[in-house]
Amino acid sequence: MFFTKNLRVFLIVGGLITMIAAIYAFNPAFALKQMNGLEFDAQYVFLFRHWGIMVGLTGLFIVASAYKVAWREPIILFSFLEKLFMVYLFFSNFFNPETAYLNAKFIPFVITDVTMCLYTLGYWYEQRKSKI
Template sequence: MFQKNLKLFLLVGGAITMFAVIYAINPGLALEKINRLPYDTSYVFLIRHWGIMVGLMGFFMCYSAYKESWREPIILFSIIEKLFMVYLYITNVFDVETSYLNERFQAFGITDLLIVAYTIGYWFEKYKSNEMNKNLI
């Protein structure tokens, strides 16, 4: 199932991830409208850097749907990047000082958790099919 739908997964997950480019283009609008957080111009470089980095990650996910030789390195980088977002989200759930941010970044946390889960399922299924093929030889 995971291998069969990998192209669709990369396109949908990549398109959603690519949406972060709005933080590079207009960080004030993104923070205020999407996350309901005040925009502090002191952090414009960091916010824009994050937006372009994650936006490009989404672009490369979409591109790897069509360029098979790119899939493994892009999927590996994607799961590392997204696991860290999931880690940040989960570790802040119980922190009184930052727990309000979880509400503001809930969509990111859930999206990245789903992408991580699918990626693990893909790798597990791929490993199982490789093991079965080895046993047939």
């Protein structure tokens, strides 16, 4: 049961990586330039900051769920859905000529989210298999 056995490490590492998004809440201009190679547009500062704190807190709760077992299932479900939607957004816009130049800038984020979604599916599969 690989996924179940390594769940705590997965939650800690995945949560810490997810927490990096909090930089968008505190310094969106720096984050956009350094992490995405994009120019900052002050018109969207509330959106960037909201997204950054939401995803940053998601990462914090993922790490917390490594230690607080009662929190795991709802946090893993929320995290899975949030990350799956990001993956959907990336691939649904992959061939859109208006956003194609952005796709390369988000590849590290998508790789992280795909990895976490696949690990979550593996964990859920093992949990379902062990209950049968």
